[in-house]
Amino acid sequence: MENKKNIYKEIIEWAYCILIAVVLALLVRYFVGTPTIVKQVSMKPTLLENQRLILNRWFRTTHQEPKRGDIITFEAPTLKTLNNIIDDPNSNPKAIYENQPSNIFSKFTYYVLEIGKESYIKRVIAFPGEHVEIKDGKVYINGEELEEEYLKDDVKTQLRNSDDVLDDFVVPEGYIFAMGDNRAQSTDCRAFGCVPIEKIESKVAIRFWPLNLFGKVQ
Numbered sequence: 001m002e003n004k005k006n007i008y009k010e011i012i013e014w015a016y017c018i019l020i021a022v023v024l025a026l027l028v029r030y031f032v033g034t035p036t037i038v039k040q041v042s043m044k045p046t047l048l049e050n051q052r053l054i055l056n057r058w059f060r061t062t063h064q065e066p067k068r069g070d071i072i073t074f075e076a077p078t079l080k081t082l083n084n085i086i087d088d089p090n091s092n093p094k095a096i097y098e099n100q101p102s103n104i105f106s107k108f109t110y111y112v113l114e115i116g117k118e119s120y121i122k123r124v125i126a127f128p129g130e131h132v133e134i135k136d137g138k139v140y141i142n143g144e145e146l147e148e149e150y151l152k153d154d155v156k157t158q159l160r161n162s163d164d165v166l167d168d169f170v171v172p173e174g175y176i177f178a179m180g181d182n183r184a185q186s187t188d189c190r191a192f193g194c195v196p197i198e199k200i201e202s203k204v205a206i207r208f209w210p211l212n213l214f215g216k217v218q
Contacts, residue, residue: 042180
């Protein structure tokens with residue numbers, strides 16, 4: 001009988017330790033940082049598929065503002081294009097988020113466990129109030145050509161196809177404009193609109209795989 005009590009006590013202690021470990025892991029993952037794997041081609045050649053990154057989420061927790069050129073992750077909009085949805089997207093260039101979780105359980109599942117949530121990784125290009133123009137294969141901010149040293153010399157920034165609609169607009173207050181470095185194959189704000197700053201999840205901190213590329217990502 002005494003042995004059974006000891007076994008039960010040990011099981012409870014182990015369960016308690018496991019629960020604490022899980023809670024701590026979730027807290028660190030949500031508030032501090034988390035590893036991730038690149039699954040998209042939109043940031044080539046800066047980031048390639050299957051490379052491993054550490055995402056800085058303390059950036060979001062402390063409400064830090066992103067800088068131009070930062071590589072960030074954000075919650076993917078519900079609608080991937082504003083084409084045929086808004087008559088003139090350039091006059092209202094906001095990404096659309098629908099069917100957001102409404103109760104505590106669904107918010108926990110979606111935002112903390114990230115079940116059913118899709119995220120994009122892109123580079124910050126413009127900030128609230130800035131006038132963005134995409135023309136002649138270049139990006140212009142308030143009339144000045146944006147120097148993008150992270151792009152290869154032969155990369156042209158333009159609208160890829162009929163789904164891309166934003167080429168002359170002002171970034172709304174509370175939003176940012178972001179694009180992938182692989183401009184020809186990146187579904188980004190040119191198509192779905194500017195992203196609310198509150199939807200930014202993290203900033204890319206370091207690449208830890210492959211080992212020969214270990215370090216900060218520019």
